[in-house]
Amino acid sequence: AQSVTQLGSHVSVSEGALVLLRCNYSSSVPPYLFWYVQYPNQGLQLLLKYTSAATLVKGINGFEAEFKKSETSFHLTKPSAHMSDAAEYFCAVRRGGTSYGKLTFGQGTILTVHP
């Protein structure tokens, strides 16, 4: 079975500072990994995904994530935070191969950006 742990339920940064949201996974087979963002009272929007191609994945809104198999991590970063980045971020894992779409989510990290 796969699982996801997001370290830090709340992260607060200043506008213009580096954003780092941590995600560690466990999976018995090579995983597919995803980051989703949820703005208040809205659904989830896909930021980026890792599907066993390049280990550094670039997503929307300037976010990127690096898959590190040795550390079983898939941390999300953005060089310079913007006020509009304030939201909740979810890391998710799915088994690779012929798995039938079951996404397992982490518990979410709320990102606060202050001026």
Added chain:
Amino acid sequence: DTAVSQTPKYLVTQMGNDKSIKCEQNLGHDTMYWYKQDSKKFLKIMFSYNNKELIINETVPNRFSPKSPDKAHLNLHINSLELGDSAVYFCASSQDPRNEQFFGPGTRLTVL
């Protein structure tokens, strides 16, 4: 046009009632899902249909019954609602079970 839509957006009802939530996607996807997000924002999959066939059925009370009349729709019917059913329910779809999932805006269910 909204890719994945859900109705209603808000649903307030009494314990013991039966209610339905509808989901429609206009993306031409073959696979659809229902997720439950609890008060602590924890998201958990409930069901998934691929080409109208049930492929994921997590440990969910049998008061919850999904129905897929066609590939573009996946409805969720809940019988005998309980207080613990209060949550936000998200519908999602993907091209097939291996591709990324697109989420609807959610339905906030409150059981009084």
